[in-house]
Amino acid sequence: MIDFEALAARAKAGDAAALQQLRACGYFEALKAEKDGVPLVFSQRGLWALHNIDAGGTGAYNITGAFRMRGRLDCALLEGAGRRLVERHEALRSRFGVRDGQPRQFIQLKADISLNLHDAAGFVSDEAGLREAVRQAAALPFDLGQAPLFRMHLFRVAANDNILLLAMHHIVGDGWSVGLLARELCLIYESLAAGKEPELPPPGSWRTYAQSQSQALAAPGFAAVREHWRGLYASIPEPIHIPADRIRPATQSYQGACLSVPVPKAAEEAFESLMKVSQAGLFTVLETSVRALMHRYTGQEDIVTTFPLAGRDRPEDERAAGMFMRTLPLRYQASGGAPFREWLVAGREALFTAFDQQPYSLDMVLE
Numbered sequence: 001m002i003d004f005e006a007l008a009a010r011a012k013a014g015d016a017a018a019l020q021q022l023r024a025c026g027y028f029e030a031l032k033a034e035k036d037g038v039p040l041v042f043s044q045r046g047l048w049a050l051h052n053i054d055a056g057g058t059g060a061y062n063i064t065g066a067f068r069m070r071g072r073l074d075c076a077l078l079e080g081a082g083r084r085l086v087e088r089h090e091a092l093r094s095r096f097g098v099r100d101g102q103p104r105q106f107i108q109l110k111a112d113i114s115l116n117l118h119d120a121a122g123f124v125s126d127e128a129g130l131r132e133a134v135r136q137a138a139a140l141p142f143d144l145g146q147a148p149l150f151r152m153h154l155f156r157v158a159a160n161d162n163i164l165l166l167a168m169h170h171i172v173g174d175g176w177s178v179g180l181l182a183r184e185l186c187l188i189y190e191s192l193a194a195g196k197e198p199e200l201p202p203p204g205s206w207r208t209y210a211q212s213q214s215q216a217l218a219a220p221g222f223a224a225v226r227e228h229w230r231g232l233y234a235s236i237p238e239p240i241h242i243p244a245d246r247i248r249p250a251t252q253s254y255q256g257a258c259l260s261v262p263v264p265k266a267a268e269e270a271f272e273s274l275m276k277v278s279q280a281g282l283f284t285v286l287e288t289s290v291r292a293l294m295h296r297y298t299g300q301e302d303i304v305t306t307f308p309l310a311g312r313d314r315p316e317d318e319r320a321a322g323m324f325m326r327t328l329p330l331r332y333q334a335s336g337g338a339p340f341r342e343w344l345v346a347g348r349e350a351l352f353t354a355f356d357q358q359p360y361s362l363d364m365v366l367e
Contacts (some may be wrong), residue, residue: 030109030207033090037097037104038210043311043323046363047171048096048103051144059139060254061170065178066134069162074193075154078164079115081188082152084198085181086113090206091172091322095147107207111147120155120163130157134165142169174325176310181321204320216359226364228357232331233365237302240294278344283307287330288340288347295336304331306362313359326361328354 011019040048047061086092093111097104118137123130137153149172153165166181173181184200191198216222263271271285278285291303311317311324332350334343 026205030107033107033207034109035106037099037106038207039214040096040103040105041210041213041323042361042363042367043326044105044171045103045367047169047323048144051171057141058254059141062138062140062142062167063170063173063175063178064138064165064167065182066138066163066165067182069164071160073154073160073162075115075117077192078154078185078189079113079152080192081185082113082115084188085185086111086148086150088184088200088203089181089321091177091320092148092150092168094149094172094206096144096171105210106147108147113148113150113152116151116153118153118155120157123155124157130155130163134163137165138167140167144169144171168321171323173321174311174323176312176318176324177321180319201319202316204314204316204318206320206322209314209317209320209322209324213359225357225360229360229365233329237304237331238300240300240303241298242294243297274344278341278348280344280348284344284348284351287351288343291334291347292340292343299336301333301336302331303333304329306330311359326359327363328360329362329365330354 051061087110090107093108094105095108097106116137118133120130120133123133134153134155137155140151142149149169151165151167153167155163155165157163166178166185168177187200188198271282274280274285275282280288287305287307291305294303295301306327306329309326309328311326312320317324330347330350332346334346
């Protein structure tokens, strides 16, 4: 990693080579991003608003990944590997605040991280208790004004049995980021354990991505994209009124859960057959099925669903942690009396149109 402080000191003393190296690695742009900040991308703006409205004191928007690690583990090396991760990825070194009435992200040149150690020996025979301890750590809230918005917890069940928890606020990362950081952490740790310097390709720049999105929104061709989405959502459909056994609370509690249900083999084969006949992808078939189910229970035909996109449009973005994910809304109508295959055709066309009208996201529509 580049020692910016040493280079800056040499440049200040008149070392022309050090000054040139600072310019080449974008040091002065990074200084400006630390002092003045850069705009939030639209997916971050929505999370910033939610955090300030009612979720700031909860871990509702934490992104986490837990990994069982068996074998001998050097905690000091693992902590050092975590520091290398934070040094590599600009998003992890970001803090958030307001400048001139607008939210900004200030990317720090340095942000330290430590490994939070938990003695979990008492959970050797209590998997449920261990899972609950990990869940509680994963739900700890973040202060968006303090970097890094990334934590590492290690639960030491036994000398050769550990659980590593990676946690970050959704405003600086997404599901892709968790997988990326876990892989890089392993590679860095293995290199350090072997006494070698880690060899990883340079990550994409989150700062550059955020600035490029602002420029894309100001591009001449974007006006037509904006008008398409504004026209599609000029009127807002009625909320879905699903007959449920519980009433939606007036204040969101963030106490929901996930239910996983295996798909029977017969249903899987039926989906595959329908995909071939209709020339539709699995996503379109499943989305249309959910839409038909909602129509069956509510009688409503004008329904909006949303789906996530990775949002990593440039190759270098695939090597960067950050909130690249975009959520796209999908709105189309199909008559309740129409055959299911007509719904599939309408869904496929709406999906292709949504992909064509990029870059855009649900957050832009709402704003």
